[in-house]
Amino acid sequence: MSAEIICVGTELLLGDILNSNAKFLAQQLAQLGIPHYYQTVVGDNPERIKQVIEIAASRVQILIFTGGLGPTPDDLTCETIADFFGVPLVENAAIIEDISEKFTQRGRVMSPSNRKQALIPQGAEILPNPTGTAPGIIWQPRPGLTILTFPGVPSEMHRMWSETAVPFLKSQGWGKEIIYSRSLKFWGIGESILAEKVSAYLNLPNPTVAPYAGNGEVRLRISAKASDSTASADLISPIEKQLREIGGLDCYGADDDTLASVVGDLLRSSGETLSVAESCTGGGLGQMLTEISGSSDYFLGGVISYDNSVKVGLLGVNPEDLDKFGAVSATVAEQMAVGVKGRLFTTWGLSITGIAGPTGGNVAKPVGLVYIGLAGSGDEVKSYECRFGAMWHRSFIRYMSACQALDNLRRSLLKR
Template sequence: MSAEIICVGTEMLLGDILNSNAQYLAKQLAQLGIPHHYQTVVGDNVERLKQVMDIATSRAQILIFTGGLGPTPDDLTCETIADFFGAPLVEKPEIIEDMTAKFAQRGRVMSANNRKQALIPQGADILPNPTGTAPGIIWQPRPGVTILTFPGVPSEMYRMWEETAVPFLKSQGWGQEIIYSRSLRFWGIGESALAEKVSFYFDLTNPTVAPYAGNGEVRLRVSAKAASEAVAADLIAPIEKEIREIAGLDYYGVDNDTLAVVVGKLLQASGETLSVAESCTGGGLGQMLTDISGSSEYFWGGVISYDNSVKVGMLGVNPEDLDKFGAVSATVAEQMALGVKTRLSTTWGLGVTGIAGPTGGSDTKPVGLVYVGLAGPKDEVTSIEYRFGSTRTRAYIRYVSACGALDFLRRKLVTRV
């Protein structure tokens, strides 16, 4: 038994709307332990929707539709489903009554075309929409096939799913087990290198381990299927522990952790403070830190030293070193870090300078070259060089530069005696 998600709407094919409904439903199905192997996006076209249904009914038992339930001519989902299974559409007076009341509450009069939303296949049950005017249906048109339809408006779909669809699915004996996952997060190691270290875990069946990468980091999703989240968590725990031991310092957090969150917790635990001096990141590092509520307890501020005159005047960078080594250098990054630490009287200081591109690079200093300086409690300074690649976008280089700076500090905070 498995489910398939079918999202209806030409606007998604054109890229005008992000298909967040599929992501939500996929997570919900996982929580219910219902296998889900396919997702389809189809435009507002009767024949193509029927083709999708023909394929879906051959490989899934639960078909979940979103979109195409509105009052306009291009809203074709319900009538197409009815026609596919050879059932007539019938008007439900209770839907008319519900819509009329909702329009009245909003000080509006229901137009004639809204009556279309009251037409559902004969034999189908209404899936109530508490907030909007377009109801869905729950229908089992033939043995082994269950249809659930939802409007495309996410807020309406979420409530309909939680209040009606989930209890229905559980009443049918589905959702007796859940799939629970932990997403382990890594920085400073490539996907292939990490995969090589933990490859023997990829053959597990319960829990399962799968890698995925993006925006400079690697994640390992560890998932288990069990009768409860607690039991699944117990299955995952030893695998997670082993992977973390293998990865060492390259592991930095789990699930919704970010490098900024982890660094913040480490600073808060030690009662220490941080300031930053940014060049190529242009304030991105400070934004990551201040995105966290309560970060003022450990993050005191920063200087965006984009021009060399600011590096010299505000941070005390030696102009002779700027001439000799250039703004993008380990020496300047270290002086930036020490300068902002001294100026703001913090425990730690970070300095970031680099070439974000797409212009400004050279043979000796290509686009993607970044230096991060770190000044510590006793004014000791160190630095690290990153080469993020000359073919990367400016936005990517700026983002991973800020993350790299946080990771550099994280490793220092974790490993110091």
Template structure:
């Protein structure tokens, strides 16, 4: 049994390089390999060009001992993976009778007539180990050469995932005696990556050799991912939890969750725990905040509704924003955000309400209020909190950042209101 396993994932297909489809296979495969202790060290995408594929195989073999290949196994002429494997391994295609029987059964069950192209799906390199695909027509293939395992899988995610789960992962686990690779994530918001790094520098420097830290920034949030390697799952979990306990006092005000927690799920939990409700009043985000809140199953238990008050007329007629406020301060102002949130709380009859108003861009800014100027507010039973955001010159990013910060303002407002009640 081999004790060290490193993997490279190769995706084949012009459609990935051209951006016509999103490569979700690599992310999923990487997670599955990590879960069984095989460390992915590189991912490579190549088009449907014979030499590029051959070069990718050769280069991968110099770096790793497991190569996972997806794509290029269809019945049409542009799918050349099998032919390229034949060239790489010095063999030729032949009809595999097991594969042919499975393909024949696949079409018979669906009442469809097989074509010659369908029959060629069963043509496999002579020296591969056939991996039956019970979920489609493109078989998997397993090769070994000079101590390197090559696995070829269909690119269709549903077929690939089933082949990996039921065929490939068990074989890899049986082949390698691997260390456990365990991740723990701390989710933060409201602090930049560099400032966060400064706050925890001493803690990071003191991390044990077998625990590594990565910073993963995304739309106003930074994930701190601890990755530990060991041989005992319980010990490793305990060590990671101990490191989390050490760093939390340094950054607790910015931490909203752990691992797969999302702001919208955390908020939902807080609202249900306090038997509270929320509504939204949105201008520059156009309903995106409502979309995020309602993306959580069961959100109808605490979310009442939204007013997308894109125009000043709706701000005044529905939310009750004062014409004098708009005249004196404008739609993008602390005063307007405050009145929008308070109006939404009143109209929707909720415990809390959040509002957004700003200049998402790319145009519409002024010297006094440039693109990216956004005000958010959260109205509670006791008071209304406001926050000024100075964002970027990108409409999509500004909308997503505003949503993230607005949800966080709601989270902090709920916690403050809860503490006030308990106090």
């Protein structure tokens, strides 16, 4: 038993709207333990919608449509589905009454075009829309095939799914098992290298393990199918423990953890504090830290020392070293970290200076060259050279620099 998600709307194909509905439905199907192997996006074109139905109905038992249920001429989902299966559309009086009442509650008069939303395939049941004017349908046009339709408005679709679709699917015997996933997060290791290290786990039947990468980090998704979340977690737990051991320090957390939240937890637990000095990131590191609620427990503040005069005047960087080594250098990064730590009286000082591009680089110091400084207890100070490469966009180099700085601090906190 499997499902297919079909999202209808030319605006999705053009990229005008982010397809968050597919993500929501995929997560919900997993929670019900209903596999789905295909997602389709199709424009507002009857013939192409029919082609999609023909293919999908030949390989799955549940078709879930979103979009195309409005009152305008390009809202074609219901009539196209009905036409494909050779069934007439019939006007449903209950839908007319519901739409009229909603317009009255808003102090408006129902437009004649809204009557179109009351046309549903003969034999279909209404999937009520408590908030909007576009109801969906629950229909079994032939044995072994169920169709559910939802409007494209996410807030309406979410409520219709939870209040009507889920109880219906469970009443049909689906949803007896759930698919529960946990994602381990890694920083400082490439996807291919990590995949090689955990290769013995990538062909497990249940739970399954799959690697994927994005935004500089790698994740291992562990998914288990069982009767409930507790049983799934029991299946995942020993595999997670083994993968964490293999990953070592490269594994920094799981699920909703971020480098900033993990660093924050480590600082809070040790009663230590942090300040930052930023040049090329322009406050991005401080933003990551302050996105965490309660970060004032350990993060005192920072200095955006974009100009060299600020590096000298506020952070105490030696002007002779600036002339000799340049602002983008290990020496300056270290002095920035020491300077901000001393200025704000914190346990740790963390600094970033680099060339984010697209201009400013040369052969000796190319775009993507970044130095991170870290000043700890006593006179301890370190610097780290990073070469992110000129092929990346400026914003990505800045993002990677901030993340790498946090990871350097995380590893230092754990290695003590």
